Amino acid sequence: MTLDSDDMIAYVDEFGQVTSTPPDPSTRVEVKLEDIEIGIPKREEEEYDPIRTGIVTFFNESKGFGFIRDLETQESVFVHVNNTKEEVRENNKVRFETEQGPRGLAAVKVEIWRDITPAPAPAPSPVEADSAADSAADATADSAPAAAANAAPSE
Helix, strand or coil: CCCCCHHCCCCCCCCCECCCCCCCCCHCCCCCHHHHCCCCCCCCCCCCCCCCEEEEEEEEEECCCCEEEEEECCCEEEEEEEHHHCCCCCEEEEEEEEEECCCCEEEEEEEEECCCCCCCCCCCHHHHHHHHHHHHHHHHHHHHHHHHHCCCCCC
8 A cells, every 4th residue: 555645634624624635725814924923911000909809708716717709700718816906806807919829819908898979868758758748838828928928019
């Protein structure tokens, strides 16, 4: 058996599949040399806020460590009592920064997060709303004759 050089040729199609069929020249696409990128294109620097927020999912007070679930990334971050600014407990909402520790990511500068946005004023109950509307109507009715008397020309 002799091997013909045509039997040893393999082609790769546009999907990366190896085939024995040569490509159709009519489907050929011209590619400009400057359009070919070798390597990874540079990404623009994203602005990074080092302060994260999360919820303490576990904290062992006797051993002094626990874990915080980052609210943005849902990542679990280790926290040690030495890296807390105040006493934290499970289910506390906290603000923290991270740094690489000996065994992975660790939370530092941990403090309880207090929302400083003012709370919206509570909506009046239906009874309060009715009494306020009645008071406004009474005040308008009482001031109508006085306003008419002031508007009348005096002789």
